[in-house]
Amino acid sequence: MPDPQRHTRALVLFSGGQDSTTCLAHALQRYDHVETVGFDYGQRHHVELDARLNVLHHLRAQFPDWARKLGPDHVLDLAVLGSVSETSLTRDMAFRMQANGLPNTFVPGRNLLFLTLAAALAYRRGLSALVTGVCETDFSGYPDCRDDTMKAMQLALSLGMDQRFLVDTPLMWIDKADTWRLARDLGGDALIDLIVEHSHTCYLGDREHRHDWGWGCGSCPACELRARGWAAFRKGVRA
Template identity: 30%
Template structure:
């Protein structure tokens, strides 16, 4: 059976990406990173539920504490406030330096260990927070680098099935494929009730509104 390493953050996008991998007939190897993010415990809880839902054969929960040491992001440095005033232009302070590059490098190591042919990552370029490491051409370049830096017999394809979708399309597709959205988390700063005002909450709420659906998770506020 063909194998895929799926990077699953616990969010809606990566949950849908993993579901697509399952429906494409892959044996799922689920991979999650604890990197000192503000909502680390909640994301880990959601990862475990999503991994169970896609019948992952193996789970990896990898700790990356150095992201807190590096800082430079509102997600990992509590001295930097998470923006709550609305989605801004440019790269926001919630960007974690080279996070997806590091995630993909570790995912490649896991894939090589298991002789997996594919990596799945739920990056979204068109309707995202403006992170440079979510761009399609960047992921394609990472694929080339990974295959240059692994064994000759290793050939890994990185699939990003959501990269060109809008958040509303992600919501609709998730509902159509019975992705457990109630078990996903997008909020950047709260683990009990989603704040509803950070960039990620706003994008998620906007997606549900445009899809004509109600988000199954609870919010302290709901502003789009």
């Protein structure tokens, strides 16, 4: 397995949501040079693509020590993924569970394709750590968020490109409340406020309704998960 101590340059898979923003802060604390990559894959709304830029702007402005480490942002066009996916993230359909036991928010192959293309970009850019916000605790049953999947991808990418990649998953074993706590540990209340105000999680792309935990419809699975995590986090802060 790759030795994390040998990896000093990282590429963060960055959607502009709570998890990927926390992962970006983690990477900026851990690595000497950090770049970001987002994916336009035909999602139902482009709010998260705008949120990415807002988060990056405010992160650079509010955290000058991190800004010095933060390199270019990249966006890759993955329209083909949307064209082959019949999911509630790429089509106008209601959220529901499917016959196979997975929610219809699952986009088959998404994280596998994201990591493969991120690794190709990282190879060209001289980056060897791939940082992603997948986790088993809140992964909604997504098989491409499992630790075993990430380990398999790390091995396949390292062998297939003849370069020792590290797939860094700082959120793998923590829930949403712990993700808020990690953000506070990394960047204090300033990072918490940034995530609340500028990151985006809502599956419906709602930026009209403001809650204590941020913007969103408040009823889709992503909003409900974020709200529950926030409530548990704030309860711990007050205790």
